[in-house]
Amino acid sequence: MNKLNLLTSLPIVFSLLFCNSNLQSEDHEAHSSSEKVPKKAVAVLFPTQGNDVTGVITLEQKEDGVLLKGKVINLTPGKHGFHIHEYGDLRSKDGKSAGGHYSPEGHRHGSPDDKEHHAGDFGNIDANDEGTATIEVTAKDQKLHMLLGRAIVVHGGADDLKSQPSGNAGPRVSLGVIGLANSE
Structure with missing residues (x-):
């Protein structure tokens, strides 16, 4: 094929690719809308290296947000930072592979009662x-399907609810991936 034929056929190729990608997108949207949006999830918390903190947290979609319920054991008595982090990546021994706090809007860290805060900021749990x-806490205005695959993280110390970027809550002592819950 000479250069002229190649140049004149490129718009046709791009048109075909564009049309095909639009059709696939429409098919995917139609298929997706017929699927049920998840209503329940669970995170089983595992200790980071040198810790023995474990727990189970269930998540359930409610009208006003996502309800998180559960227990965390083997903590030191007192307050501990409790957050949803960006990634469900548990590969690092210290839990840092889970990334920072989940914040799709790019807000600053703060109290869950602040007008603007990370979507993953839940303040502290009290052992x-x-x-x-x-x-038992509600993540207001959150959608469960946006939290799937992310991590719940428990920190070794209290979240001061103001220090940037994450409340100075100390090391990550336990974490688990948020996954779909068996409805049975």
Whole structure:
């Protein structure tokens, strides 16, 4: 094929590719809309290296947001930062591969009661004298399907709710990936 034929056929090739990609996108949207949006998820928390903090957190889509409920055990008594982080990547021994706090709008870190804060900012959980924290918190205006595949992280210290970028809550002592829950 000479250069002239190649140049004149490029617009046709691009048109075909564009039309095909639009058709695939429309088919995907039609197929996706018929699928059910997930309503329940779970995160099983595993300790980072040198820790023994574990737990189970369930997540359920509600009208006003996502309800997180569960228990975390083997904590030191007191407050511990509790957040959803960007990635469900558990490859590093210290939990840092989970990235920073989940913040799709790019807000600054803050209290969950602040007008603007990371979507993954939940403040602190409070461990009793036995080292158990019971959790029941709503992530207001969140959609469960946007949290799937991300990580829930528990920190070794209290979140001060203001230091940037993550509240100075200390090392990550436990984390788990948010995955679809078995409905049975």
